[in-house]
Amino acid sequence: MANLGEDRFRYPAGPPACALGINTNGRFTRSALMKSLLSLVAIVFGSLLAGCKPSAPAPAGGTSASGSAGGTQLTIAFMPKSKGNAYFIAARQGAEQAAKDLNVKLLYDGPTEPDPAKQNEIVETWITRGVNVIAAACENRDGISTALRKAQSRGIKVITYDADAQPDSRSFFVNQATPEGIGNALMDEAARLLNGSGDYAIITASLTAGNMIDWQKAIEKRNAEKYPNMKRVALRPCDDLKDKAFAEATAIMNANPSVKLLMNICSPAVPGAAEAVKQSGKVGQVKVIGLGLPSENRRYVKEGVTDSVILWKVQDLGYLTIEVATAVAKGELKAGAASFRSKKAGEVKIAGDNVLLGTPFIFNKDNIEQFDF
Amino acid sequence: MSNSAVVIKRHFRELSVAAVFGVLLLVLAVIAPGFFSRQQLLTTLTAAAPVLIAACGMTLVIVCRQIDISIGSQFALCSMIAGLLAKAGLPMPVVALGAIASGGAMGAFNGALVAGLGLPSIVVTLATMVTWREALRWSREGEFVKDLPDHFQWFGLGQGGGQGVILIGAMLVFGVLVLAMKHLSAGRYVYAVGADRESARLAGIRPGAVTFVVFVIIGGLVGLAALLNAIRFADVDPKTGTGLELQAIAAAVIGGVAISGGRGNLWGVLAGVLLLASIAPALVFLQMPPQWEKAIQGAIILLAVAVDGWRTRKEANIG
Amino acid sequence: MTMSQAKSNWSWSWLRRLEALLVIVLVMELLIFSRTGTNFATRENMFETIKLSVEIGLLALVMTPVILTGGIDLSVGSLLALCAVGFGKFWRDAGLSWPLAAALTLGLGSLGGGLNALLITRLRLPPLIVTLGTFSLFRGLAEAITQGVDNFTGFPEDFLAFGQGYYGGVIPAQVPIFLVVAVMVWLLVHRTTFGRSFRAIGFSPEGARYAGLPVPQRMAIAYLLSGVATALAAMIYVARVGQAKADAGAGYELLAITAVVLGGTSIFGGVGTVTGTLLGVAALAVLKNGLQLSDQPSELAGILTGGLLLLALAGEAAMKKISARRGRLATLGASRGQSG
């Protein structure tokens, strides 16, 4: 193996050919080769483990808060529940805009499909890599909390957005709106469309996502209080996947014909359920509402399959998350603060450790054209 | 043995699968006639059509004593290409051609490595499956292809017309392949190469060329299947096609295609595809928990293969 | 896979060439990533990489004897999910203590492996098809048990320590377990008659039977071992991630097979070493970790893995052609010497 010639590398020159076990007549002897191969790997591993690394200045072991290569510029690691979800693509646009405005380095990574195991892996890698702040949307509230607590113990600031982790594993939760706000908006809209009575079904992302659980409870409370003769006949998860939502919606409509409305509380499910209603020829008989992006549902709203979509300005959520992350990293935002000034979302209330973006907004046939996200 | 007895003995597997499917339909007719509503039947068949096209391609590959587990990724890439071409405003025939050609190209890549370098097909297609799927994820980052022109979904013919095109397309492909495998000498060459590569060579057939063409054909068929599946929706999901290779192999195996090559016909595969496709809706209509679908599919594969294994062992003892 | 592909030319020397190729790839990875990845070349990151690759490593370890016999096991990924969900059910719903639940899960794993072994050896069915059937069956059972929805979390602290804890703050808890299993499998394959019979069966099942080796029993052992190790990997996975869901371990079987084939084991059986498999697992793990630390998206690791596998195969096929030509020259020379 030719000598690498880089003097900065303090590895021994490549072992001579005969050590590689190639003896005189070109015949690999089995045991000789094995010994040299393993010794080669051992040498390289040994030198690395001894921590004599060529370039990165930061010492081995604990990564200090300023651990990024650039020295001053903050590194904020931003993780969606799944990269493929249009909702998080819009949130990323807001985050990138904020990173540019605040001159911070944005690291964006996450699983392409919702997968809590991959989210943990990426957080672990960010801990080793050393970042200033981790802002994550949590697919599984309990699973990710252990990893986030480990990050905090390494001096990395942790905040969550869109879906929360366990409160002790993060300093702030940037919440788009209070669960009650979202639950009530959905329940009231459903009641308006069915004028107060009839069966409905909920399609959620997964039964472990923190925000989903809170929204379901809020909807149930609102249903019990205000609309006694509306009954939820089914609650099915779709793992944030459009075609799974399509299959679940079709199955629900077949299994219980009495359903009059499909309430989808995760964004991919709204177009999925709408397509299912369209293809089983039940447009008008079964209403479709949910939390979804205008851009994804514009076609269905115009065709009257989907009646109304409730959401919030997702780019602002992304923008606000990065602002909060930077403020926390610089120590400008401490626990117990009552409000926070955001360039995009204006004056934002803080309830306890929840930074509230604002109240949900209802898009329907009349106003959906004005929104581009 | 009388002629009908010979037919039964030779096509035992295909007939038994068709019988099981018949029993399932009977049970459904009695308990849940809703299954046979025009709408439900159409949805089930349109969902099964692309799997049938892929399973036909897979039958060719398995009869030639090879295997291709990369068709899931090929399916996703071809759907994506179809979506992007349509979004670029190209007319649908060009989009169709683009999808089929890209499928054929990927099939040719597999074929070149397997037939050219003589590498084992299971490992080559394992590598290409991982590479193509991850390349698609890297480029699209899971983002759907959205805002497709109106003439994309259902070829612009509306749901009824669209589903019609898909079903006719699948039947056409099935018909052509059945004729080709029975009456075209190239089709018989596939059986010969699959049965005994050396004898085929001695009979003057070129096994390498046949193997290469088989991989190109399955690529093209998967491209067509991807197109026919993509037009069912208004946007294209990059995660589509996951697990298609296992469905296609399962349908072929249940339909009596021998994994050791040289044996099997498409009618059995048709019965296999229909049986596997109707498990999920049947469960819903029989009020059984839908999560049992995959377990039942697995059980059917094992049962079909076990019965076959037991029969050949019994035959071997007498013969 | 062309059954009739001439197995006889997968000779010993071919295997060593592929392992040498793999070591060079591994060393290159280490050097490149220690420059591009931040904090890549640290002791902590090395252990982190090993910790994340223990599950795939276990599956690849026990996949080696299976492939050595000329078989394959596609069902390990699904069996991992079934064992994870089973463990959750035993612990949460049946209320058993986690060590007892762990023992029962190992039993469940051996049942899964046993089913594969029974169908493959008793009815002499092709392993690819049997494990394809059990691939769907096990995943289906996992989904049925959890109604596709349920998720087991909140495991006791001392169980989670196995997946997330560290000995002496540095060595992840699952590393010693992995090393013990690795040594045991290495001894089984390279230092016992079982390993010898796996190879013989892989090269020529008929030849092994005529030589008086108990072929069905030995193949059954390989598949049973695969089941038990999968159960162990499932529990380490649950401890590490802190949850058990029906979609666990998706695609793990393909990663394990990739690592084994990358390590020089021939897919037709007979030729292959455990050290080669370990090198394969290491190459894949370092690749994934290095790319992530170099701020590359994780999909790039998948692309390079596929590319690496194709490179290894094509490279090895080319080497075989060169050595065959060199071999022909050598035998001509040798024949002159031999028949003199």
Added chain:
Amino acid sequence: MPVPLLKLDSVAKSFGAVQALKGVSFDLQRGEVHALLGENGAGKSTLIKIITGAHRPDTGTIEIDGRPVPHLTPATAHRLGIACIYQQPALFPHLTVAENIGLRLERVAPFSRINWPARRHRAELLLRRIGAGISHDAEVHALSMPEQQLVEIACALGAGAPIVIMDEPTSSLTQKEQHLLFNVVRELRANQIGVVYISHRMEEIFALADRVTVLRDGESVGTRWVRPPGADGATGNSPAPVTESELIKLMVGREISHLYPPPEGPPGNTVLSLRNVGCALSGVRNVSLEVRAGEIVGLAGLVGAGRTELARVLFGLTPADTGEIRINGRIVNIRSPQEAIACGIAYVPEDRRRHGVILDLPIAHNISMAVHRRIFPGSWLRLGAERRLASDYIRDLGVKAWGPEAPGNSLSGGNQQKVSLARWLATEPKLLILDEPTQGVDVGAKSEIHKIIRRLAAKGLAVLMISSDLTEVVGMSDRIAVMRAGAIISMLPGGSDAHTVMASALGQKEGVPA
């Protein structure tokens, strides 16, 4: 002499260390049956594979109708009209007879339609012409070996090729089918087709051939007239027809007696005694036989007489279902190879490459494979002990290899057979069954193996040797058991000549069909 239909000029071919053909010249006229005679391993099959393009010769030229053919592949051979009946039928199991014949005969463009009725009709015609009672619709894997051979013959007949090659066509034919084959050959000759007929049986040559070329150890040692031209009533100047003993001498080429080491001393007590042993599955019918210690019992008979099947019964591969097997007087029940080894029975199989030596494993692994339990207690490998065991046998049997670690495929045929032998000697058997011990082995190694066998017998080992090489059976055996159709039909003393053994094997009473 008119321009020969087919002419081979000093064709040579070697596979690695083994030189299969050393410069063979051969020519075939139109309307002539030219036989190729030679012992096993004399190079007959290699020559055929060169003519049909399956192998390319290292040196030498091939001419068809006087035109040299430089680059012959199976496809071009077909086009030039060379049809061949292989010893192992090259058919497609799960396809029908009509289709098999169709695939072999039609050279049709890939995308043209198959005319199934025409195929069925032609197949029916050919089958009727041969007189084979097979339906054209039957799947080949359901046919018996003789029936598959008839399909091969139908393919050759149907090809209408000017040159037809038959490689040991009667090897798996019963008496009735042989009769059909002889008619076909006569019909081909009448239609001016050149037939190359390969066999190692004297009576077929005299029944069919015009001329015969004898091959020995890869060289042609002479071409003789069997039925000289103008023999029927033409003038007297034609050369005298060759006699059988002259052919045997040419074929064997050396005095038989001094070749094979003589037995040393009287045989000991009975080791193996079979009393009407039978196995329905493999067609072995109530065999009674005894083999004494230090004695070599030869098991002679045509291929398909059930000799290998008997060996497989004794070794537990296809367990016996009737009769009694005694080893050293004790009744044993053998249901698997492991039990056979435990009883002291060892079987060196016929197909060396598939069942004997595992070519990809080193010699040491092969030799120790049957005695794992003994030399590896607790199933822990002891590589030192294994290497010593292997080195002893390598020295003892004179295996030429660069060491115990050498892989099997680096050895010549003879050395591979010695390794196979060494494996079974390591089990220290009481009875050693040898199945075609010297098949496909070069002459040098053949005599070495014979010496080893005799030396083992001298040390008190009971040997049961199966061989279709008559001179070997006669030369080596103390007693000869002749088998036909799964049963032992006669016991001949050692030293009886090849002809009587063959006569008995053929069941001379019915005589050779005219």
